[in-house]
Amino acid sequence: MSDKHNAQEVESGEPVSRRKVLAWLTSMGLFGSAIVSIVSNLVFIKPRATYGKPTRFAIGTPEQFPPGTRIALGDQKVAVIREGDKMAAISVVCTHLGCIVGVADTGFACPCHGSRFDQDGNVTGGPAPKPLPWYELSLAPNGELEVDKGKEIESGKWFTV
Amino acid sequence: MVYGMSKNNQKNNFLNTVTEMPKAIWDSVFRNNLPHTDLGRSKTSFTNFFLHMHPVKVHKHTLKPWFTMGLGLMSLFLFMILSVTGVLLMFYYVPSTTQAYDRMLDLRGSVAFGVFLRNMHRWSAHGMVAAVFLHMCRVFFTGSYKKPREFNWVLGVGLFLLTLFSSFTGYLLPWDQLAFWAITVGTAIAGYAPVVGEQMRFLLLGDTAVGQEALLRFYVLHVAVLPLVMTGMVAIHFWRIRKDGGLSRPDDADIVITPMPAVAANVMPATIEQPQLNFLSKARYGIQGLVRGPFTKVGNVPDNTVFSYPNLLLAELFVFVLTVAGVVLVSAYFNAPLEEPVNVLHPPNPAKAPWYFLGLQEQVSYSAFWGGVGIPAIEVIILMLVPYIDRGKKGVGKWFAKERLLANTLFLIFVVVNILLIIIGTFFRGQNWEFVSPF
Numbered sequence: 001m002s003d004k005h006n007a008q009e010v011e012s013g014e015p016v017s018r019r020k021v022l023a024w025l026t027s028m029g030l031f032g033s034a035i036v037s038i039v040s041n042l043v044f045i046k047p048r049a050t051y052g053k054p055t056r057f058a059i060g061t062p063e064q065f066p067p068g069t070r071i072a073l074g075d076q077k078v079a080v081i082r083e084g085d086k087m088a089a090i091s092v093v094c095t096h097l098g099c100i101v102g103v104a105d106t107g108f109a110c111p112c113h114g115s116r117f118d119q120d121g122n123v124t125g126g127p128a129p130k131p132l133p134w135y136e137l138s139l140a141p142n143g144e145l146e147v148d149k150g151k152e153i154e155s156g157k158w159f160t161v
Numbered sequence: 162m163v164y165g166m167s168k169n170n171q172k173n174n175f176l177n178t179v180t181e182m183p184k185a186i187w188d189s190v191f192r193n194n195l196p197h198t199d200l201g202r203s204k205t206s207f208t209n210f211f212l213h214m215h216p217v218k219v220h221k222h223t224l225k226p227w228f229t230m231g232l233g234l235m236s237l238f239l240f241m242i243l244s245v246t247g248v249l250l251m252f253y254y255v256p257s258t259t260q261a262y263d264r265m266l267d268l269r270g271s272v273a274f275g276v277f278l279r280n281m282h283r284w285s286a287h288g289m290v291a292a293v294f295l296h297m298c299r300v301f302f303t304g305s306y307k308k309p310r311e312f313n314w315v316l317g318v319g320l321f322l323l324t325l326f327s328s329f330t331g332y333l334l335p336w337d338q339l340a341f342w343a344i345t346v347g348t349a350i351a352g353y354a355p356v357v358g359e360q361m362r363f364l365l366l367g368d369t370a371v372g373q374e375a376l377l378r379f380y381v382l383h384v385a386v387l388p389l390v391m392t393g394m395v396a397i398h399f400w401r402i403r404k405d406g407g408l409s410r411p412d413d414a415d416i417v418i419t420p421m422p423a424v425a426a427n428v429m430p431a432t433i434e435q436p437q438l439n440f441l442s443k444a445r446y447g448i449q450g451l452v453r454g455p456f457t458k459v460g461n462v463p464d465n466t467v468f469s470y471p472n473l474l475l476a477e478l479f480v481f482v483l484t485v486a487g488v489v490l491v492s493a494y495f496n497a498p499l500e501e502p503v504n505v506l507h508p509p510n511p512a513k514a515p516w517y518f519l520g521l522q523e524q525v526s527y528s529a530f531w532g533g534v535g536i537p538a539i540e541v542i543i544l545m546l547v548p549y550i551d552r553g554k555k556g557v558g559k560w561f562a563k564e565r566l567l568a569n570t571l572f573l574i575f576v577v578v579n580i581l582l583i584i585i586g587t588f589f590r591g592q593n594w595e596f597v598s599p600f
């Protein structure tokens with residue numbers, strides 16, 4: 001019965017029926033709420049605040065790192081290097097996919113996919129796309145060295161103590 | 162039917178109510194006795210849920226063990242074993258970076274069957290990756306993704322990816338060295354995706370670095386989101402198999418029936434009009450529902466089908482017992498790996514993923530973007546488009562059909578290359594991922 005009703009309407013080109021308007025509104029409503037819920041779910045699972053580690057931290061006095069030192073600091077994920085009176089803080093996070101590179105006298109080597117870096121962190125082999133970044137070193141008034149991982153500096157810019 | 166009869170000659174006194182209760186309860190649950198006649202089999206198929214999920218009758222070709230090798234079923238049963246053992250493990254597991262590892266050790270020390278359950282869960286997961294992949298190979302090499310099964314293949318590719326992602330999220334949970342470095346590397350790969358990469362990595366980790374938030378997120382994905390999505394997709398996968406007329410089979414497996422003239426169809430009230438699928442003009446739609454394929458025997462033609470009960474059910478039971486037995490046996494003799502507790506400064510050297518990701522690991526050791534994002538994305542897209550690219554109608558339902566030489570060869574190359582990458586990653590990579598010889 002109602003089919004006939006619709007069919008007539010289509011043929012005669014009469015104004016849209018109430019049913020059509022309702023169907024249209026309903027679909028728009030459904031579609032709209034689907035979009036809104038997808039977006040809001042994404043917003044929900046995206047944390048607003050993260051509690052990362054501070055980017056600036058003290059690592060000790062220069063005397064604690066005698067010339068020839070090449071050691072990695074665990075929590076901070078930087079290698080502290082001292083040659084003579086020149087010092088540097090080089091990231092030990094592999095620029096390929098984030099593994100921690102091993103520190104050796106000859107440079108750095110990554111156990112995950114075989115990236116290799118020279119003593120200054122420049123890529124010498126493997127898939128790493130970038131050299132290991134250098135971070136700014138400074139001497140705080142209390143005589144302790146500070147690394148600022150928020151400040152990347154040019155490779156080879158040594159800090160003289 | 163059964164209670165209908167007993168109602169008539171039943172006296173509603175207390176004694177009868179009590180004495181007949183067990184039977185009344187039994188009959189209300191199992192509305193038919195075990196069928197021994199064909200009529201009974203049909204009836205039971207409609208009243209029993211587990212039979213109703215199956216067609217009443219199934220083609221003989223489908224039951225040939227070497228056609229499917231039971232691989233899809235095996236995937237399903239492994240998924241079921243994983244769900245059961247996984248829920249049990251949840252009673253003891255805590256998704257906390259400080260507790261997860263200790264909980265794994267507790268399973269060894271203070272939980273009855275703890276290690277065994279963990280073994281079953283881990284080995285079933287490995288088994289499922291293998292079974293799903295082999296199932297995909299079987300579907301390809303038998304040309305079973307062709308019309309009208311194209312979309313079921315696409316769903317299948319989705320299921321394969323979800324299976325891999327479930328395994329990945331699963332082996333992160335013990336929070337051992339493998340877990341930590343796998344999350345680190347895995348989410349870093351996600352970060353290489355164009356445009357949305359960094360956002361995706363942040364959403365996965367819930368933080369800027371790998372830690373508690375990441376563990377919690379992967380836990381939720383592993384125990385709730387992924388299993389639910391997969392259950393839904395498996396249900397649709399199975400539904401479509403039935404609606405596609407059961408499994409594929411070669412043309413010569415059926416007698417070709419010339420389409421009934423429209424007049425004749427009109428006199429058959431129980432026949433449902435055939436939708437516009439003229440490629441299957443031999444199809445009949447009978448009272449058994451809109452099921453493609455010659456399930457309704459029309460006229461005096463040879464019947465190539467047998468009743469699902471007991472034929473198909475027994476075959477399924479056999480695969481089930483085989484799967485469970487295999488998992489139990491392996492779990493009794495081999496313990497699931499547990500590496501050292503997390504050491505954020507020292508990845509294991511070499512840090513190797515489980516075997517099924519070693520091909521990917523080998524790929525990213527050449528290029529993070531191409532190996533981890535670009536090539537896998539291209540592979541997935543091509544896989545999903547396979548049924549829309551290869552539109553030939555020949556060679557369906559036969560292993561390595563001559564007509565499909567090109568398609569099968571290309572797919573074989575894809576399979577072999579991936580297996581080779583896995584072999585290289587497994588045996589030819591040592592300290593610092595350098596080439597070593599296993600010999």
Ligand code: HEM
Binds near residue numbers: 233321408
């Ligand atoms: C969770 C994973 C999966 C489960 C539980 C599953 C289950 C099944 C089962 C039980 C069958 C019946 C026939 C058989 O046992 O071979 C089947 C058929 C089929 N599967 Fe899957 N499957 C899965 C993944 C896949 C994948 C990865 C693909 C391909 C990309 C796929 C494509 C198909 C197709 C096209 C059919 C119909 C085959 C035919 O008609 O011969 N499935 N699946």
Ligand code: FES
Binds near residue numbers: 110115
């Ligand atoms: S993470 Fe270092 S080589 Fe891949």
